[in-house]
Amino acid sequence: MKNKISFKDVVKTYPMKDATFTALDHVSLDIADQEFVTVVGPSGCGKSTLLSMAAGLVGPTAGEVLVDDAPVTGPGPDRGVIFQQYALFPWLTVRKNVEFGLRLAAIPAEERRRRAERAIELVGLADFADALPRTLSGGMKQRCAIARAYAVNPQVLLMDEPFGALDALTRVQLQDQLLHTWSQERRTVMFITHDVDEAVYLARRVVVMAARPGRIQTIVDVDLPYPRTEEMRLSPEFGAIRNDVWHSVYHQPPATPAA
């Protein structure tokens, strides 16, 4: 299958006071077109850095990041990014937030309105289209951010711990909604999380990372059919995979001595 996103021997270092900090140490990863991949790991393992590189917000120190076989040179509307902190423009209503990217793409007013409407309905915010973000709950804010990303119809969705700040119930609802939308409009999804349960529930493949230096520890295939259901969460198969991932995340071999 065709690779949508490729990380080729990627290194990212940051200069520190008297040493260099290695955020990513020779990471290689291929994500196939229309694949749903989650990346899980302890804090400081560079998982967010990896995502920012695919988004084009951060460049690698060495190595290459390819999207559609072309090196990433900067951010672009073909890759939608969803941040943990929602990053809604607080002075714009839900509708205006969702239309933001469409305006940048110079989409005519009528189509813009139609596409925004559709995205807002898709995430279930139709009743709040004219509300300001400050009046929304955390879950609703994140729905709005997701609608904003959907509206420009990107081929790739890059999600950086999008549900990390939400309560457990809202989180499960948004996971199901995300999978539902994904099953209808197949996009390539790279989803960062620190929640093992979430990682296994959503993905075809779970990439487990290790910290100091940031690197890929292992990749776990999730051989469970879509659509995923709440019953599946309680199944022994799910439990076995989750234990597997959990073990890789929390029983990592000692880190190599700090550089």
Added chain:
Amino acid sequence: MTVIIAPEKTSARPDGRRTVRRPRRSIVLNLTAVAIGLAGWALLSSVGVQGLPGPLAVAARAGELIADGTLLQDVLASLRRVFLGFALGTLLAVPVGFLMGWYPTARGLLEPYVQFFRTIPPLAIIPLAIVLLGIGEVPKVFVIFLAAFLSSVVAAFQGVVDVDRTLINAARVLGATDRTIFLKVVIPASTPFILVGMRIGLGSAWGTLVAAELIAAQEGLGFRMQQAQLYYDLSTIFVGLIAIGVLGLVMDRLLLLAERRLTGWQERR
């Protein structure tokens, strides 16, 4: 005199509009305080603090000054100076502040001057302004301009620096260019800072006014009070003081209103 009034608590309504309703109790308390103050003032003048006019004498003097048009003329002259200086000051402060916040080079070049002149009270510039700019309207407006500019420029600069990085990234990943980010993200995001800067700037502009009007003015509230001092005319001085206070309060309230209108989207913690 700097008029800075902390925003009162506002109650949030689910429809997103905030109401600015003060409980009746607080208004009653405010009015009571004013009444007590006036009574105390009347008492002080009647038991004979030498030469101190009572509220009635001051009100009578105010009536005279209003009737012969002097007060209106002075108020207009003062307001014209303040508005001119304030408008020029903030008009320049916003682009300069943005420049400093957005471009590290501009910041490096401009910051020493801004920080240095900020430590000099604008009033200390008056002697220099008179020597260099003469005794017309220019030095007065210049000093007020300087006061307004220096207070607002730092606020505008800080506003740009404090714009949430994730908002900028969110715009970038949706395909925004630097220009768009500046116009559609940085400017709206820093509006609250700029408006606070403007309120402080207006306070300093107003506060610099009276001293600026000591430079050979022919009219204006500061000039009138200066004249009154020569003739031991305390009533006129009081009229001037009260006029300055009331006008300052009104202007601050107007800016506060604008601030609420423009930045009602802010999340309050």
